[in-house]
Amino acid sequence: xxxxxxxxxxxxxxxxxxxxxxxxxxxxxxxxxxxxxxxxxxxxxxxxxxxxxxxxxxxxxxxxxxxxxxxxxxxxxxxxxxxxxxxxxxxxxxxxxxxxxxxxxxxxxxxxxxxxxxxxxxxxxxxxxxxxxxxxxxxxxxxxxxxxxxxxxxxxxxxxxxxxxxxxxxxxxxxxxxxxxxxxxxxxxxxxxxxxxxxxxxxxxxxxxxxxxxxxxxxxxxxxxxxxxxxxxxxxxxxxxxxxxxxxxxxxxxxxxxxxxxxxxxxxxxxxxxxxxxxxxxxxxxxxxxxxxxxxxxxxxxxxxxxxxxxxxxxxxxxxxxxxxxxxxxxxxxxxxxxxxxxxxxxxxxxxxxxxxxxxxxxxxxxxxxxxxxxxxxxxxxxxxxxxxxxxxxxxxxxxxxxxxxxxxxxxxxxxxxxxxxxxxxxxxxxxxxxxxxxxxxxxxxxxxxxxxxxxxxxxxxxxxxxxxxxxxxxxxxxxxxxxxxxxxxxxxx
Amino acid sequence: xxxxxxxxxxxxxxxxxxxxxxxxxxxxxxxxxxxxxxxxxxxxxxxxxxxxxxxxxxxxxxxxxxxxxxxxxxxxxxxxxxxxxxxxxxxxxxxxxxxxxxxxxxxxxxxxxxxxxxxxxxxxxxxxxxxxxxxxxxxxxxxxxxxxxxxxxxxxxxxxxxxxxxxxxxxxxxxxxxxxxxxxxx
Numbered sequence: 001x002x003x004x005x006x007x008x009x010x011x012x013x014x015x016x017x018x019x020x021x022x023x024x025x026x027x028x029x030x031x032x033x034x035x036x037x038x039x040x041x042x043x044x045x046x047x048x049x050x051x052x053x054x055x056x057x058x059x060x061x062x063x064x065x066x067x068x069x070x071x072x073x074x075x076x077x078x079x080x081x082x083x084x085x086x087x088x089x090x091x092x093x094x095x096x097x098x099x100x101x102x103x104x105x106x107x108x109x110x111x112x113x114x115x116x117x118x119x120x121x122x123x124x125x126x127x128x129x130x131x132x133x134x135x136x137x138x139x140x141x142x143x144x145x146x147x148x149x150x151x152x153x154x155x156x157x158x159x160x161x162x163x164x165x166x167x168x169x170x171x172x173x174x175x176x177x178x179x180x181x182x183x184x185x186x187x188x189x190x191x192x193x194x195x196x197x198x199x200x201x202x203x204x205x206x207x208x209x210x211x212x213x214x215x216x217x218x219x220x221x222x223x224x225x226x227x228x229x230x231x232x233x234x235x236x237x238x239x240x241x242x243x244x245x246x247x248x249x250x251x252x253x254x255x256x257x258x259x260x261x262x263x264x265x266x267x268x269x270x271x272x273x274x275x276x277x278x279x280x281x282x283x284x285x286x287x288x289x290x291x292x293x294x295x296x297x298x299x300x301x302x303x304x305x306x307x308x309x310x311x312x313x314x315x316x317x318x319x320x321x322x323x324x325x326x327x328x329x330x331x332x333x334x335x336x337x338x339x340x341x342x343x344x345x346x347x348x349x350x351x352x353x354x355x356x357x358x359x360x361x362x363x364x365x366x367x368x369x370x371x372x373x374x375x376x377x378x379x380x381x382x383x384x385x386x387x388x389x390x391x392x393x394x395x396x397x398x399x400x401x402x403x404x405x406x407x408x409x410x411x412x413x414x415x416x417x418x419x420x421x422x423x424x425x426x427x428x429x430x431x432x433x434x435x436x437x438x439x440x441x442x443x444x445x446x447x448x449x450x451x452x453x454x455x456x457x458x459x460x461x462x463x464x465x466x467x468x469x470x471x472x473x474x475x476x477x478x479x480x481x482x483x484x485x486x487x488x489x490x491x492x493x494x
Numbered sequence: 495x496x497x498x499x500x501x502x503x504x505x506x507x508x509x510x511x512x513x514x515x516x517x518x519x520x521x522x523x524x525x526x527x528x529x530x531x532x533x534x535x536x537x538x539x540x541x542x543x544x545x546x547x548x549x550x551x552x553x554x555x556x557x558x559x560x561x562x563x564x565x566x567x568x569x570x571x572x573x574x575x576x577x578x579x580x581x582x583x584x585x586x587x588x589x590x591x592x593x594x595x596x597x598x599x600x601x602x603x604x605x606x607x608x609x610x611x612x613x614x615x616x617x618x619x620x621x622x623x624x625x626x627x628x629x630x631x632x633x634x635x636x637x638x639x640x641x642x643x644x645x646x647x648x649x650x651x652x653x654x655x656x657x658x659x660x661x662x663x664x665x666x667x668x669x670x671x672x673x674x675x676x677x678x679x680x
Contacts, residue, residue, distance in 0.1 A: 006663065007631045010616075013609040014632045017526035019535070025543050026517055030510070032547035369580060419579075 262320040264490045268460060270483020272312035272337040274377060274468060310338030310376060312481040314462075316383070320489075325391040327401075335381040335409060337479050341417050343425050344370025367417070367425035375425070377416045379468070379479065381436065383409035389444070399446040401456070406465075409436045416469065437465045442485060454489040498562045505553055517546055520563060524570050530616055530628050531574035537581070545573040571633055575625070575643065584621050607666065615662055623658035630655050 316333030345368050367375065387405030411434040417425050442460030464479035504512030521542070528541040548569050556565050578584040607615070616624060616632075629635045629643070630651070637651040644651070 006659070010612060011632050011634070013612050014526070014530060014616075015523075016609050017529070017613050018522035019525040019529055019538070021521050021525050021539055021542060025521070025539050026514065028543045029517065029546045029550070030513075032543065033513070033550045036547060036551040 260322050262322060262489045262491050263318065264320075264488045265317050266315065266331070266333075266485055266487035268312075268314040268483040268485040270312045270314075270460075270481055271309045272339060272479060272481035273309050274307045274339045274477045275480050307339040307341055307377065310340050310378075312337050312483055314383075314483065314485075316385075318385075318487065327389045329387050329389070331385055333381075333383040333385060333407075335379075335383045337379045337381075337481055339377045341375045341377065341425075342371040343373050343375045343417070344368030345372060365427065369425070375417050375427075377414075379414040379416075379432075380412050381409035382412055383407045383438070385438075385440070387440070392443075397447075397449055397451075399449060401444045401446060401458075402442075403444060403460075404441045405439070407438045407440070409438055410434060411436065418469075431470045433467055433470050435466070436468070436479070438462050438479075439465050444485065444487070452492045454492075456485075456487045456489075458485060459483070460485045499558070502553060502556065502562070505550065513550060516549075520566055521546075523563070524566060526613075527567055527570045528574055530613055530632065531571075531578065531625065533584075533617060533621075537577070541574045541577045542570065544577065545570040548573060567633075571629070578621065578625065615665055619658055619661060622654060623661065626651055626654045627658040627662070631659070 313336045314333050316331050318329045318331030320327050320329035346365060347368060348365050367373070385405055385407035387403050389401045389403035391399050391401050393400040411432060414432050414434075415427055415429055416432055418428050418431060419425060440460055440462040442458055444456040444458035446454060446456045448454050460483055462479070462481040462483070466478070468477050468479055498516075501512055501516055505516055524545065525538055525542050528545070529535065529538040532538045532541060545566075549566050552569075556562065616627060619627060625644070626640060629640050630637065635643070637648045637655070640646075640651040641648045646654075
């Protein structure tokens, strides 16, 4: 304030100045409030729509989640054991990864030979027992407990006595190992209640067949130890329903090595706008020193502030390095942002505008204020993004990740509408800030991770940390964009 | 100081009655503020209309740290400045000559004119003088603040203000009656 009397009196008198507005003013104020609230609502709708899309994707994925268990669809159904067979309940009591082998001397085991010989069995079964895994007890004691072994470890240590395992109760599935010097019945834990007849074909090869499919050898999946066998002379062994389960599944393939590196492509369509920085107090009217475009910069030339949403698009390639639950990715993108402004008629005439340093800038074309035309601010970038991601939820074949990152972008082409101090709209490229730094954050839903073409889809928000216009002509406009990012990992295809 | 807290709460809830009440309470004085920055009552009403829309849309930012009337007044001043820059009638006159030399008028004339007469005198100033005089003499902004608001140097603001003040005083001192006749004849 000042101490001069003149100013004091003027101020005092002006504070008493009151004029009555016309009635229509209040009606227009009400209309303006409604319009302003609609604009705010529209921007709130975009994140809500993105969250809704995310929830819908998660729901659909959860509902259509594939059953990944090994069901043994092609199991060959074997007949049930006779009364002397081991009950299924006994088998069911076994732990998953254990083998419970019984000799034929065990009361609960299958009886050997004559007692259970099938009617049409005229070939003897020869089953040899080869230890291919750790065995806790010797076969002579009548019970063998064999630990689970992997399919890859198939070393034969020694032969057991031939009488040990005829009628063995073993959890299946089982397959015949009819290589030159083996002739083994290889069995594993049985989760299925199956049974079959162990027989031998003309080539002295063993097989386990169903009652409906005699003399067909069936390849089975090896999961555990080999059942001991005996020499020819024993009748075909009919095993309990629960003892052996035969599946037609092919041996499990060697597990795919987990690749820590992935690469792919991504596209992100969305909306963009130019806004004032969130760090400034404009248009925060809580400050005493409020103002329009001039209040921050000392410039006559400022970007036109009345931007509406425009189309945004981003596409590129990326390389991703995976860790346990986190990842880092880097790529190269083409980015396009735009916003629209309502302007008046175009005037093809030279105009002179003044920049912040009082330098004069000549423009050959400018636009009058008005709403008859639409001008589009357009920005084309080549961008190098760097992102860090973290897994939030694991739903089996689907994962939900969060990511955050930054990118350096160079504007290869762009145009922007500016206002002169006299509110003339003119297009200018030299006042643009071509080097930009963007920050981005988003959520992604990774679908079909183990399929040939994993897809990640989710919303992403991008914000330009640097001003879009040269600082000397800018009051803090930044690019902001919201989009739906879809990325495809291609390393399994190529 | 009147307690507007409940009124503000009701306005934030969207009560049309509360909003009308707030508007009615401040409309007359705010129209006076807008009138000093423009050349016509119609323009002043346009400015006030835009200003009140901003008041209601940004009312949640009012932190009760100062008077509500002062907060609304600052919004009106800002809106008036934006209006001057965008309006064809004013923008070409909103010129500020950069000069470090400015006349000094230290005398304080006798203030015998009424409020409306003083306001009319201020409105007769060129737009640039009028704006800076309002911002400094009436609103109380410093020349540094005015420089930032208008995008001019502090020195330019001082010189423009000095010219405006000198012009007003000369009108008051030398042509008191003539100015009165001129004003009343409009």
